Amino acid sequence: MTFDPAFLLQALPRLLPAALLTVEIALAATLLGLLGGTALTILRACKWRPVNAAVAVLMSVVIGTPLLVQIFVFYYVLPAVGIDLGPMSAGILALSLNSAVFVSEMMRGGLATLNPGAIEAAVALGLRPAAIWLRVVLPQLYAAILPSLIGEFTILVKATALLSVITVVELFRTGQQIYAGNFRPFETLSAVALLYVAINASVSLGAGLVERRLAARRV
Amino acid sequence: MSFDPAILIDNWPVLARGFAVTVMLSALAIVLGFVMAIPIAALKLARHPMLRLPAALLIEVVRGMPFLVLLYLLHFGLPFFGPRLPATVTGTFALGLFGAVYFAEVIRAAVLALPRGQMESGRAVGMTRLQSVRHIIAPQLVPGLLPPSTNIAQMLIKESAVLSSITVPELTYSALLVQGQTFSPVEVFVATGTLYWVLSHALATASTRGSRRHARRRPQGRIADRFLSLDAFGPRP
Amino acid sequence: MSGAAQPDAAPALEVIGLRKSFAGRPVVDDVSLSVAPGEVLGIIGRSGCGKTTLLRAIAHLDPPDDGFVRVGGHAFGPEVSPAGVVRRGWRRGRDISRERHRIGFVFQQLHLWPHLDVLGNVTRAQSVVLSRPAPVATERARALLARLGIADRAAMRPAELSGGQQQRVAIARALALDPPVLLFDEPTSALDPELTGEVAALLRTIAGEGRALVVVSHSLGFVRRLCDRLAFLDGGHVVEEGPAARLLDAPRDPRLARFLAALAPPFPSPQPAR
Ligand SMILES: Nc1ncnc2c1ncn2[C@@H]1O[C@H](COP(=O)(O)OP(=O)(O)OP(=O)(O)O)[C@@H](O)[C@H]1O
Numbered sequence: 155m156t157f158d159p160a161f162l163l164q165a166l167p168r169l170l171p172a173a174l175l176t177v178e179i180a181l182a183a184t185l186l187g188l189l190g191g192t193a194l195t196i197l198r199a200c201k202w203r204p205v206n207a208a209v210a211v212l213m214s215v216v217i218g219t220p221l222l223v224q225i226f227v228f229y230y231v232l233p234a235v236g237i238d239l240g241p242m243s244a245g246i247l248a249l250s251l252n253s254a255v256f257v258s259e260m261m262r263g264g265l266a267t268l269n270p271g272a273i274e275a276a277v278a279l280g281l282r283p284a285a286i287w288l289r290v291v292l293p294q295l296y297a298a299i300l301p302s303l304i305g306e307f308t309i310l311v312k313a314t315a316l317l318s319v320i321t322v323v324e325l326f327r328t329g330q331q332i333y334a335g336n337f338r339p340f341e342t343l344s345a346v347a348l349l350y351v352a353i354n355a356s357v358s359l360g361a362g363l364v365e366r367r368l369a370a371r372r373v
Numbered sequence: 374m375s376f377d378p379a380i381l382i383d384n385w386p387v388l389a390r391g392f393a394v395t396v397m398l399s400a401l402a403i404v405l406g407f408v409m410a411i412p413i414a415a416l417k418l419a420r421h422p423m424l425r426l427p428a429a430l431l432i433e434v435v436r437g438m439p440f441l442v443l444l445y446l447l448h449f450g451l452p453f454f455g456p457r458l459p460a461t462v463t464g465t466f467a468l469g470l471f472g473a474v475y476f477a478e479v480i481r482a483a484v485l486a487l488p489r490g491q492m493e494s495g496r497a498v499g500m501t502r503l504q505s506v507r508h509i510i511a512p513q514l515v516p517g518l519l520p521p522s523t524n525i526a527q528m529l530i531k532e533s534a535v536l537s538s539i540t541v542p543e544l545t546y547s548a549l550l551v552q553g554q555t556f557s558p559v560e561v562f563v564a565t566g567t568l569y570w571v572l573s574h575a576l577a578t579a580s581t582r583g584s585r586r587h588a589r590r591r592p593q594g595r596i597a598d599r600f601l602s603l604d605a606f607g608p609r610p
Numbered sequence: 611m612s613g614a615a616q617p618d619a620a621p622a623l624e625v626i627g628l629r630k631s632f633a634g635r636p637v638v639d640d641v642s643l644s645v646a647p648g649e650v651l652g653i654i655g656r657s658g659c660g661k662t663t664l665l666r667a668i669a670h671l672d673p674p675d676d677g678f679v680r681v682g683g684h685a686f687g688p689e690v691s692p693a694g695v696v697r698r699g700w701r702r703g704r705d706i707s708r709e710r711h712r713i714g715f716v717f718q719q720l721h722l723w724p725h726l727d728v729l730g731n732v733t734r735a736q737s738v739v740l741s742r743p744a745p746v747a748t749e750r751a752r753a754l755l756a757r758l759g760i761a762d763r764a765a766m767r768p769a770e771l772s773g774g775q776q777q778r779v780a781i782a783r784a785l786a787l788d789p790p791v792l793l794f795d796e797p798t799s800a801l802d803p804e805l806t807g808e809v810a811a812l813l814r815t816i817a818g819e820g821r822a823l824v825v826v827s828h829s830l831g832f833v834r835r836l837c838d839r840l841a842f843l844d845g846g847h848v849v850e851e852g853p854a855a856r857l858l859d860a861p862r863d864p865r866l867a868r869f870l871a872a873l874a875p876p877f878p879s880p881q882p883a884r
């Protein structure tokens with residue numbers, strides 16, 4: 155058997171819509187992850203010990219276990235306790251929770267880089283803590299972690315492939331369906347790999363361009 | 374929600390065997406990955422662009438695709454070059470290769486972070502290039518290499534769960550096996566998650582022990598720290 | 611300053627027709643020099659005139675494009691011609707690393723090894739390059755450190771030392787291999803002015819052991835105290851060369867005169883320029 159690029163090209167028309175779905179799933183998970191990550195960060199910032207402890211346990215579990223196992227938990231365990239979401243929702247939620255934890259860690263790093271002077275000024279002006287968080291800290295924080303967030307999106311694009319194991323028909327599973335018909339797994343998977351690499355490369359390239367644009371404007 | 378320990382007591386040999394496979398193949402993949410990373414990093418650091426290109430391409434391509442896809446590509450692609458290998462061998466190699474591109478970037482960054490002139494000062498006293506690397510460069514890389522390498526090792530332990538999809542009998546595969554027989558997801562996945570957590574935590578603890586003296590504490594006590602720091606009880610390990 | 615110079619002896623270092631260009635631009639252009647054992651040659655010139663490049667080409671840290679170097683009458687590296695022909699005295703494919711211990715190089719930024727203590731900095735090359743047994747290397751290192759007045763710092767890391775002490779470690783590291791030739795790139799640039807006198811005295815005694823020293827410096831006072839002869843470099847050429855005092859006090863080439871006038875403080879100069 156040899157490598158026949160014709161099969162690679164033939165697979166592309168069916169793979170492209172699946173690639174779009176993959177991007178949509180990743181986008182949804184990124185946004186939910188950002189939301190969840192912000193919530194976790196604010197909970198941590200309150201420095202209320204019981205809450206801190208609970209968040210710490212959650213984060214440690216999410217960081218210390220495979221995402222695949224987390225996906226299985228959402229897919230198998232939630233229905234067993236009476237919450238049946240279907241594979242797509244369960245999968246997106248698993249990705250989002252995972253992402254939220256890593257976003258919160260990003261935010262911890264980002265906070266350390268912020269200029270304390272601006273916050274001290276806000277305190278001196280008598281702003282309430284909630285207002286300081288909303289008006290001063292979060293806007294700067296989001297700007298600070300933007301590059302990492304874009305990295306998080308590319309990580310999630312790759313992570314969506316794991317949803318194939320709980321029957322979500324995204325890019326990778328579409329590829330599997332194609333080679334189940336044409337018996338050319340290597341060519342088909344090469345096309346799948348190419349699409350993942352292309353998505354992530356264009357995200358990184360686009361991010362680089364935007365970043366340079368922004369940097370130029372700041373000067 | 375009920376938790377029936379009897380299920381775990383009945384099935385622990387399967388899970389224990391899976392855990393042992395996970396430990397061994399992760400360890401193997403970590404070592405293999407680091408060894409493969411050294412030539413990749415050396416190429417990526419080369420002066421000649423034609424040497425840098427293949428390394429850069431490999432890194433970009435492997436990092437750009439999900440590990441699942443890399444695993445399947447090797448699973449179906451390696452037989453082009455020889456006999457079909459057992460899934461465990463293919464899986465360990467795939468995990469090692471996946472780790473290698475990440476380790477390579479870490480090594481490259483550590484080399485670039487070295488004070489300038491170190492290689493040169495070795496050469497100036499008459500050491501060969503290899504002797505300079507061995508006596509001057511390598512020893513200086515270790516402290517900077519340890520923390521990020523630990524992260525990558527942890528990532529590889531977690532990614533090893535993906536090998537279940539090509540029937541490697543590791544921990545996640547065993548968990549799915551037990552879950553399929555007992556229909557007790559709560560017990561099975563709590564146990565599985567705990568085992569992974571223990572493994573990656575043990576690694577992290579060992580590594581922080583090794584590099585504790587490099588830790589730096591941020592100055593405390595500013596008003597702004599109320600907003601710029603998280604958690605009531607200090608940074609987690 | 612004549613010191614222990616023996617101008618009649620065979621030169622310890624000979625540099626003949628050395629050339630080095632970067633991206634087609636010549637930076638060192640046909641430089642020939644000769645330094646006798648015990649003699650200190652100073653190299654002066656405007657910033658960017660190629661002093662560092664010349665020292666690096668002599669030590670073959672950047673291999674010269676043309677010309678050749680001899681240490682104690684023996685070829686140091688291949689004798690290249692523009693046609694790339696390897697000439698007499700150097701077997702093709704021989705590793706220049708095996709020769710480098712004959713020229714000690716003290717970098718402007720020192721480049722000490724931060725992961726080793728002072729003793730390790732001074733012994734490591736002895737064991738790796740000259741295969742000296744550890745006790746021998748250690749004994750040699752301790753003797754050198756004692757001579758340079760930093761014996762009590764042997765167990766410290768370079769980062770824990772002052773700039774002057776760090777420089778002594780760098781000198782000890784180079785001296786440990788007993789090179790007949792030592793090259794110094796701006797040895798005073800990182801030091802407090804009070805220390806330059808000490809360094810000059812130290813280098814003088816090192817030369818007094820019969821070594822040839824080449825010292826690049828921007829400090830005219832330092833050069834006047836230390837050097838027997840001076841070479842003024844401009845545009846990659848040696849424009850003027852001769853006894854140090856003569857060059858400093860009675861420059862012939864107008865470029866040297868302009869250079870000295872720009873550097874020397876206007877009033878205490880013994881012969882104010884007009
Ligand atoms: N590796 C290199 N690649 C390209 N150009 C170089 C390189 N090294 C030096 N040059 C150029 O050669 C010229 C001479 O540099 P060199 O460092 O020898 O000057 P210098 O006389 O030591 O100056 P300074 O007194 O400032 O140390 C400079 O114009 C420099 O830009």
Ligand SMILES: [Mg+2]
Pocket residue numbers: 661662663795
């Ligand atoms: Mg210089």
